[in-house]
Amino acid sequence: MYVWHAITGYWGGVKPGGADTDHYNSTLKYSASTPDSLAYMPEIDSLSVQGLGLVNPKSVFQFYDELHNYLAASGVDGVKVDVQSVLETVGSGFGGRVALTSQYQQALEASIAQNFPDNGCIACMSHGTDALYL
Numbered sequence: 001m002y003v004w005h006a007i008t009g010y011w012g013g014v015k016p017g018g019a020d021t022d023h024y025n026s027t028l029k030y031s032a033s034t035p036d037s038l039a040y041m042p043e044i045d046s047l048s049v050q051g052l053g054l055v056n057p058k059s060v061f062q063f064y065d066e067l068h069n070y071l072a073a074s075g076v077d078g079v080k081v082d083v084q085s086v087l088e089t090v091g092s093g094f095g096g097r098v099a100l101t102s103q104y105q106q107a108l109e110a111s112i113a114q115n116f117p118d119n120g121c122i123a124c125m126s127h128g129t130d131a132l133y134l
Contacts (some may be wrong), residue, residue, distance in 0.1 A: 001075065001076055001077055002076065002077060002078045002079060002080050002119075002122065003071050003076050003079050003080070004079070004080045004081075004082060005067070005079060005080075005081060005082070006081070006082050006083040006086070007081050007082070007083055007084045007086065007087060007104055007108065008052060008053070008054060008055070008083065008086060008087075009055065009063060009067060011083060012050070012052060012053060013026065013029075013052040013053030013054055013055070014026045014053040014054075014055050014063070015053045016028055016053055023059065023062070024055040024056065024059045024060075024062065024063050025055070025056035025058070025059050026053045026054060026055050026056065027053075027054055027056065027093075028051040028052070028053060028054075029051060029052050029053075029054045029090040029092075029093075030047065030048050030049075030051050030052075030090075031047040031048045031052065031086070031089035031090055032048075032089055032090075032092065047086070047089065047090075052086065052090055054090055054094075057094055057100060057103035057104065057107075060103065060104055060107040060108075061106075061107035061110055061111060063107075064107050064108055064110075064111035064112075065110075065111045065114065065115065067111075068111045068112065068114075068115035068116065069115055071115070072115045072116060076116075077116065077118070077119050078112070078116045078119035078120065078121065078122070079112070079116070079121055079122070080121070080122035080123075081108060081121055081122070081123055084101075084123065087100050087101045087104055088101070108121065109121070
């Protein structure tokens with residue numbers, strides 16, 4: 001059985017300052033969307049208004065590892081990771097979109113290998129420009 005989650009953990013990310021999530025050092029980021037990105041992903045416009053709780057890249061492996069460890073212990077065999085291109089819109093302050101995407105992808109792959117060694121990850125919406133630079 002696979003579980004589907006966004007690359008940011010949840011579609012709106014991880015709320016900063018949550019009682020059980022404070023150690024991820026999330027920050028509220030507002031997307032800087034271009035007209036072209038809004039044309040193919042209109043749902044990201046809400047992120048420019050409501051924001052996205054972005055786990056600090058230095059804490060993202062811990063976040064994935066804790067999430068995936070819990071899922072594996074609950075009988076989940078693997079994950080489908082969606083909304084990967086959202087990182088393109090929130091890279092400011094983290095070295096840019098390519099650096100942010102790279103950090104998230106490395107942490108994700110390490111957690112998948114550790115927690116789901118018999119299965120990989122189904123990547124969804126991972127064909128943004130940043131994936132070409134990884």
